[in-house]
Amino acid sequence: MPSGKSAQSSEEDLPPFPSPEISSLVLEGKPGAKVHYTYYPPSASTPHRPNPFAQSLVVFLNGLMLPRSSWDQSIQSFLNKRINNRLPYPALLSYDRYGQGDSDRDPDDKEPPPCHGHDCMSAVHALRQFTLQIWKEHLDITNPTVFPSLILVCNSIGCALARLFAHTYPGTVSGLLFLNSIMANSDFVSLWPNPDTPGFDPHTLPPGVSEKDVRETREMYRRMFHPDAPNNEGLSRRNLATLLPQSDAPKLEGYGGQGPYLTVVGHDWETFAEQSYTGILHTPKILTMTYANPAWQKYNEGLVKITDEENAIGPIVAVGCGHFVQKDGPGFVSDELVSLLDRVVNRVEQVSERDNGG
Incomplete structure (x- = not known):
């Protein structure tokens, strides 16, 4: 296909950038409520260069406060890196859970929002059904009984959902990228000293911090982050x-029986404190x-232990990023996803290279 731009042939030879499908579906068993999603198809496979991710699906799991659009820049950065380096990539899927972003409310919720309509296990079961329907519709039409190898990229409570999913459905998850996980076992108020405890000594507070400061912090966290909120x-x-x-349990069984590949990322202490x-x-x-920062660090150190030791990396710091790592550092997220994918398929690539004398 001549174009008169032979000097740019290397750029012209790049694979096309995939067009996303922005759509919605209704989950089986939850009629009348649409879940909205953005889906990028995987790179093409050829007989001479099969896509090692043809049976994989990357799913981005939101926190409570940012919808699926918060992943757009990270996804664009990731695809640019793979395409510019002529490397294969898996299908990519972001979505808004019920009650988030563009999606409808969970039809099973009894009360209007804000509410405690359904719990995390309900969201996990919905995620299983959602990924299954996406897989059947987009990637495995001829053999819909096969479930994909999932790679879950998660922020905040999305990390807790990923852990529950991988534990509830063992053997389905091959990779996990945790971006500042929620401390799932914390009430977020007990992080701070309690001036109303009998025998409290105000001299134990950091320099320049008053009892009033601590009470206000505890109250703000109670209103916003306590599990009762x-x-x-x-x-x-x-x-x-x-x-x-616990942060270090349960231990997870990944795709193929071994522990999933895991990268645990924590926020930048200074950036988080400033924000x-x-x-x-x-x-x-x-x-x-x-x-708060030491408690979060300790929690992240526990998370590293939920898979096989040789399959875990971290906790590492997302420099310059606060709690919403995908918002503050989309390039960092794409770099870590590239690294995770390389680990997931590394054995396959090494065998392939040896077979070809490489």
């Missing part, structure tokens, strides 16, 4: 600490640095 999604966290009481102070929380930075 309802949300517009209707996703209740009241039983989350019971579902996931917590300048945002709606107004938490004094020294409080975040003294209490």
Whole structure:
């Protein structure tokens, strides 16, 4: 296909950028409510160069506060890197859970939002049905009984959902990228000292911090982050600490019987403290640095242990990123996804290279 631009032939030879399908579907068993999604098909397979990700599906799992559109820049960055390097890529899927973004409310919720309409296990079962229907419709029409190898890229409570999914459906998840996981076993109020505890010594507080500062911080976190706080999604966290009481358990069984490949990412302490102070929380930075950041670091250190030791990386720091890593560092997210994919298929590629004398 001559174009008169032979000097740019290397660019012209690049595979086309995939067009996303932006659509919705109704889950079986949940009539009358649409789940909206954005889907990118996988790169093409050829007899001479099969796509090692042909049986894989990357699913992006949102936190409570950002919809699926928060992943758009990370996805664009990832696809640009794969295409510019002429590397294959799997199908990519972002979606809004019930009550999020463009999606309808969960039809099983009894109360209007904000509410505690359904719990995380309900969201996990919906995710299973959703991925199954997407797989049947888009990728495995001729053999719909086969379930894909899932790679879950998650932020905040999305990480808890991914853990519950992988534990509930063992053997389905081959890779996990945790981006500042929610501390699923925390009430987010107990992170801070309680000035009303008998015998409390105000001299134990960091320099420049008053009892009033601590009370205000505890109250703000109670109103916004305590498991009893309802949300517009209707996703209740009241039983989350019971579902996931430990950060280092349960241990997960991934695709093919081994533990899934896992990368645990934590926020940048300084960035998170600054955002917590300048945002709606107004938490004094020294409080975040003294209490919240160490607790989160300890939690992330536990998360690394939920898979086989040789399959885990982290916790690493998303430099310059606060809690919403995909918002602050989409390039970082795409880099870590590239790295995770390489680990997931590394054995296949090494065998292939040896067979070809490489």
